[in-house]
Amino acid sequence: MASTQAIFPTAVAACLDAAGHPQGKLPDFARDRGTLVAMYSDMVRTRTFDAKAIALQRTGRLGTYASCLGQEAIGVGVAHAMRGDDVLLPAFRDHGAQLVRGVTLEEMFLFWGGDERGNDFAGPRRDFPVCIPVASQLPQAAGVALAMVHKGEPGVAVALAGDGATSKGDFYEALNIVGAWHLPAVFVINNNQWAISMHRSHQTACDTLAQKAVAAGLPGERIDGNDVIAVRDAVRRALAHARAGKGGTLIECLSYRLGDHTTADDASRYREDEDVRPHWKAEPLVRLRSHLTKAHGWSKDEEDALLRGCQSQVNTAAERYLAMTPEPPRAMLDSLFATLPEDLLPAARELDDG
Amino acid sequence: MAEMTMIEAIRTALARALEDDDDVIVMGEDVAIDGGVFRATDGLVQRFGAARVRDTPLSETAIAGVAIGAAAHGLRPVAEIQFMGFLYPAIDQLANHAARLRNRTRGRLGCPMVLRAPFGGGIKAPEHHSESTEAMLAHIPGLRVVIPSAPAKAYGLLLAAIRDPDPVVFLEPKRLYRSVSEDVADDGAALALDTAFVLREGSDVTLVTWGAMVTETLQAATSLAAEGLSAEVIDLGTLKPYDRAAIRASVARTGRCVIVHEAPLTAGFGAEIAADLAEHRLTSLLAPIRRVAGYDTVMPYLRLEAHYMPSTARILDAVRSVMEFA
Ligand SMILES: Cc1ncc(C[n+]2csc(CCOP(=O)(O)OP(=O)(O)O)c2C)c(N)n1
Numbered sequence: 001m002a003s004t005q006a007i008f009p010t011a012v013a014a015c016l017d018a019a020g021h022p023q024g025k026l027p028d029f030a031r032d033r034g035t036l037v038a039m040y041s042d043m044v045r046t047r048t049f050d051a052k053a054i055a056l057q058r059t060g061r062l063g064t065y066a067s068c069l070g071q072e073a074i075g076v077g078v079a080h081a082m083r084g085d086d087v088l089l090p091a092f093r094d095h096g097a098q099l100v101r102g103v104t105l106e107e108m109f110l111f112w113g114g115d116e117r118g119n120d121f122a123g124p125r126r127d128f129p130v131c132i133p134v135a136s137q138l139p140q141a142a143g144v145a146l147a148m149v150h151k152g153e154p155g156v157a158v159a160l161a162g163d164g165a166t167s168k169g170d171f172y173e174a175l176n177i178v179g180a181w182h183l184p185a186v187f188v189i190n191n192n193q194w195a196i197s198m199h200r201s202h203q204t205a206c207d208t209l210a211q212k213a214v215a216a217g218l219p220g221e222r223i224d225g226n227d228v229i230a231v232r233d234a235v236r237r238a239l240a241h242a243r244a245g246k247g248g249t250l251i252e253c254l255s256y257r258l259g260d261h262t263t264a265d266d267a268s269r270y271r272e273d274e275d276v277r278p279h280w281k282a283e284p285l286v287r288l289r290s291h292l293t294k295a296h297g298w299s300k301d302e303e304d305a306l307l308r309g310c311q312s313q314v315n316t317a318a319e320r321y322l323a324m325t326p327e328p329p330r331a332m333l334d335s336l337f338a339t340l341p342e343d344l345l346p347a348a349r350e351l352d353d354g
Numbered sequence: 355m356a357e358m359t360m361i362e363a364i365r366t367a368l369a370r371a372l373e374d375d376d377d378v379i380v381m382g383e384d385v386a387i388d389g390g391v392f393r394a395t396d397g398l399v400q401r402f403g404a405a406r407v408r409d410t411p412l413s414e415t416a417i418a419g420v421a422i423g424a425a426a427h428g429l430r431p432v433a434e435i436q437f438m439g440f441l442y443p444a445i446d447q448l449a450n451h452a453a454r455l456r457n458r459t460r461g462r463l464g465c466p467m468v469l470r471a472p473f474g475g476g477i478k479a480p481e482h483h484s485e486s487t488e489a490m491l492a493h494i495p496g497l498r499v500v501i502p503s504a505p506a507k508a509y510g511l512l513l514a515a516i517r518d519p520d521p522v523v524f525l526e527p528k529r530l531y532r533s534v535s536e537d538v539a540d541d542g543a544a545l546a547l548d549t550a551f552v553l554r555e556g557s558d559v560t561l562v563t564w565g566a567m568v569t570e571t572l573q574a575a576t577s578l579a580a581e582g583l584s585a586e587v588i589d590l591g592t593l594k595p596y597d598r599a600a601i602r603a604s605v606a607r608t609g610r611c612v613i614v615h616e617a618p619l620t621a622g623f624g625a626e627i628a629a630d631l632a633e634h635r636l637t638s639l640l641a642p643i644r645r646v647a648g649y650d651t652v653m654p655y656l657r658l659e660a661h662y663m664p665s666t667a668r669i670l671d672a673v674r675s676v677m678e679f680a
């Protein structure tokens with residue numbers, strides 16, 4: 001059988017190699033120390049949040065949680081490329097993107113702790129909440145993009161999804177309509193090689209996930225998803241393309257899920273530690289830190305201060321989350337409709353009476 | 355006032371909504387140049403342009419998902435699913451997103467969309483074109499299910515659905531699209547949602563129905579009147595949330611209730627109404643509640659279709675049995 005590799009390019013764009021050495025000339029933004037430090041800080045903040053979330057879950061103080069360990073560069077890179085008037089539609093592993101967009105740590109703890117108020121973001125009011133049904137956020141991104149076009153807004157809808165999501169009909173339907181209607185929507189795939197226990201190699205016979213864009217008449221790109229500079233650069237270009245009225249892009253970011261699927265998962269049932277170990281060498285934080293250290297004199301003191309700062313922010317947010325009392329029970333009805341239908345009044349009274 | 359069929363009333367309401375509000379868009383398969391397979395959107399693309407009256411790819415998940423995304427970002431999309439039998443791929447989007455978005459964001463993002471779909475049998479359509487699965491949709495919290503039973507109601511309820519800040523599934527009984535016409539005023543006035551219509555007042559028995567079965571139910575009421583029996587006919591209009599109060603009040607007076615629907619009997623919406631009356635009006639009831647419904651089978655092809663559809667005769671049998679009970 002002919003390999004699709006012969007037809008579609010499989011090259012992976014990267015700016016830094018795993019050791020943090022620049023691969024050719026870096027994009028303009030990546031020559032600015034402040035910009036790199038901001039992205040690095042956001043990745044560290046994301047990882048600190050991640051560790052705390054797992055710790056809280058393990059001690060019964062948070063619900064089931066999906067760790068993004070090793071994939072921080074994708075969310076952070078995506079959100080750093082976005083503008084305030086863009087709209088993010090995240091999946092359930094995109095904590096970095098949400099944090100950079102301005103969702104607070106406390107809101108994120110609330111969401112994963114089982115409190116809907118965590119989706120009532122004070123910051124990015126138009127961003128969508130986490131999407132659990134895999135790939136179903138993608139057609140909605142096309143809808144947001146349609147509304148932007150209709151209203152003459154300059155924004156772009158940016159949706160994140162996993163490698164498993166690319167097997168869903170929603171994914172194809174969404175890509176297709178973005179192509180057919182030339183909508184300003186960018187789909188970023190976190191190809192972390194796993195969909196729970198299903199390895200990427202069994203998910204599809206396609207050599208790449210990016211090539212799936214071809215069927216929709218869209219450009220598809222492959223990026224080293226552990227390279228935050230490459231992610232940001234690819235998304236930046238895709239956003240500019242969309243803003244120029246040229247339509248959507250599919251970006252496949254190659255990464256690796258270093259942790260379990262969620263806190264309810266035990267990855268040792270389907271993969272060996274030896275499979276995972278090499279991927280620790282390519283993870284995104286080490287890479288950018290090496291580059292910062294070598295090229296921008298990032299110091300031990302700065303690193304320590306950053307870690308301490310993130311730890312204290314995350315701990316403070318966690319304490320606030322834990323101290324928050326749950327909503328009154330009737331909150332489960334209050335936002336179901338804009339106005340509570342009369343039909344629901346008896347239920348509301350019952351909940352009020354406890 | 356102009357005499358209109360239901361399809362004309364729907365088209366008139368869509369045009370009115372497009373005219374009144376720039377955020378309203380119409381989308382679906384073949385809705386633009388073709389005017390929709392039933393012509394509900396005929397002429398709209400010529401009047402309002404291809405940006406607002408959009409032919410979608412053949413893509414039901416995308417139709418629903420795009421409508422949700424657009425609604426959450428400020429539009430009021432009116433999306434069409436060509437036939438209810440092809441709505442299933444959209445149910446994921448409806449149940450998991452449209453119905454939940456406001457609740458799960460605690461009001462931050464709303465979903466003011468309408469999903470229109472022709473439904474029901476009786477027009478000798480091909481397989482998969484005649485089902486009535488409204489109960490499935492009515493079971494989804496957060497979703498409104500609205501079903502008109504006549505042209506003026508279609509006009510007023512569709513305008514109400516489009517203006518409503520929450521998602522509405524608007525199911526159009528296609529048997530009624532062209533079978534009746536009545537005067538409809540294109541005055542932009544919406545009808546109240548969640549409110550039943552008393553189509554005929556009566557004192558001996560309450561007949562509850564919706565959609566196309568209003569026809570047979572009213573025929574039955576007319577026959578009963580000739581026999582000296584006074585039947586009250588209630589058209590639900592909105593299935594979810596439904597007007598329990600109207601039904602309870604009527605049954606409190608009549609003491610008897612027959613529920614008529616085209617959808618299969620078991621777990622049909624009639625079961626909900628019967629249960630509500632059993633819980634709240636048991637002491638008013640003079641006879642068991644009866645349901646006249648489709649059989650618990652796959653919708654037959656057109657040659658047997660008429661045997662499936664609840665007939666006036668079946669409704670009359672049920673009414674007589676509750677009248678004879680005591
Ligand atoms: C439609 C749907 N099917 C199944 C699930 C259960 N589930 C949750 S995550 C997941 C795997 C997703 O894999 P991928 O898209 O690669 O994302 P990742 O978890 O790796 O981030 C599955 C099967 C779901 N949430 N949604």
Ligand SMILES: [Mg+2]
Pocket residue numbers: 162163164190191192193194195196
């Ligand atoms: Mg995956």
